[in-house]
Amino acid sequence: MSKFDERIQRELEQKTNADVHELKDDIWNEINKELFEGRKTVMKRKKRWIPAVLIAAAAFVIAFTLQTEPGLALIKGIKDMFVPEKEIIQSIEGQDEPTEVHLNEGKDSEYIIYVDESRYKMIKGEDADLITTIDPLPGKYPEVSMEIKQYPSDKPETLVKELEEKLKVDFPELRDIETVSEPVEGFWLHGLTESTWDGKIIDVYVISNGKDGSFVITENYFLEAAEGHGARFYHMLQSFEIIE
Missing domain, CATH: 3.40.1000.10 (Mog1/PsbP, alpha/beta/alpha sandwich)
Structure with missing residues (x-):
């Protein structure tokens, strides 16, 4: 992890107050819709791709557990780090x-x-x-x-x-x-x-x-x-x- 990445992560961790479990549920619900609803035939043919998709989704969830309101926390963290003077x-x-x-x-x-x-x-x-x-x-x-x-x-x-x-x-x-x-x-x-x-x-x-x-x-x-x-x-x- 670069020095810049470490600073971003520290800023986000310090600002974590949101309900992470609710955020995880929302993400997994969207993944479930995308993967399984109305696509059973397609999934039978592409079953071997599911693990890769789920791994990517898990990484996505882990990344968001570092944040509260994801977009706002990230923006505020960067603004605090790079003030004009x-x-x-x-x-x-x-x-x-x-x-x-x-x-x-x-x-x-x-x-x-x-x-x-x-x-x-x-x-x-x-x-x-x-x-x-x-x-x-x-x-x-x-x-x-x-x-x-x-x-x-x-x-x-x-x-x-x-x-x-x-x-x-x-x-x-x-x-x-x-x-x-x-x-x-x-x-x-x-x-x-x-x-x-x-x-x-x-x-x-x-x-x-x-x-x-x-x-x-x-x-x-x-x-x-x-x-x-x-x-x-x-x-x-x-x-x-x-x-x-």
């Missing part, structure tokens, strides 16, 4: 900081992420989306950005190894691939060019897109900004959700 508490340089974040949709609405729009803006591109500072940094500072790009036909296990080889050119001390569960679930690559205030840092997360491909999230910042921009990117990325 909300306040979060994030730890920046060792201090808890209340921050208002805003819901943003990715390219083709295939994912959502909450962005701190007091400091950053999201730019949607043809091939990738970019989250960067509202105002460009002065020329002496290295790039600060988070790129989100989908690779529809490249599996994470293969793609992360290819990216590792490419990144080693600019980041010779690139760490070995790690499997992580935070801020997202997938593979993580981390590199630093040099241990100076302006040493470039790169964080690359490679995660499944829920199908046959991957999302690659690439964060660029610098050593002095690790507890600032780096921490803010981490907190924003925790809100990343793939939407089908």
